Amino acid sequence: MKLIVLYLIGLVFGVGISISGMANPAKVLNFFDIAGSWDPSLIFVMGGALVTTFIGYKLVFGRSEPVFEGDFSVPTSRTIDLKLVGGSAVFGIGWGIAGFCPGGALPALGTGRWEVFAFVGAVIVGIFLAKWFQNRQPAGATA
Structure with missing residues (x-):
């Protein structure tokens, strides 16, 4: 049952990424190009994701334990250190250069484009x- 639920969650995510245009690097790069051919439509995608995440967190963490695991596995550190800031910067720079975020790139593998595989x-x-x-x-060491 766990594998079926995981598959369905992944399927919904992949279809959502595809429909929203997040698998299209040109659309993503146009979102970042505020001074040029800016495409603000991804604000609605991100807003929808934010609302869905908020509701999901309220539902999931309202339970005493997860459905398929013994306990919740969430980060406990609240420290903003070089590793966090550096990783965030690399993530953002990579997204801005390539037009893919890692989560959006996985469903885009189905397009068969070499850029996605690279x-x-x-x-x-x-x-x-x-x-x-x-x-x-x-x-x-914490750096």
Whole structure:
């Protein structure tokens, strides 16, 4: 049952990403191009996602425990450090350059475009590089 629910959630997400235009890098880049050919339509997509997330969090965290797991797995750190700010900057820069965010790129793999595969490959390499750098830090370092 858990796999069916996960599949359906992924399917709804992928269809939503496709319908909204978030899988189209030109549309995303036009959203970021405020001084040029700005396309504000993604504000509605992001607003819809924000409302859905707000309702979802209220419903999910109103329960004593998750349906398919023993407990909730949520970040506990509230520290704004170099790792958080740097990761956010890399995420935003990558999104602005490529026109894909990692979540939107996964459903876009279905288009078969080489650019999407190159982007997802770069994300995977970035994940491994981040882990490698993190493992090279001395114990207790927070940078």
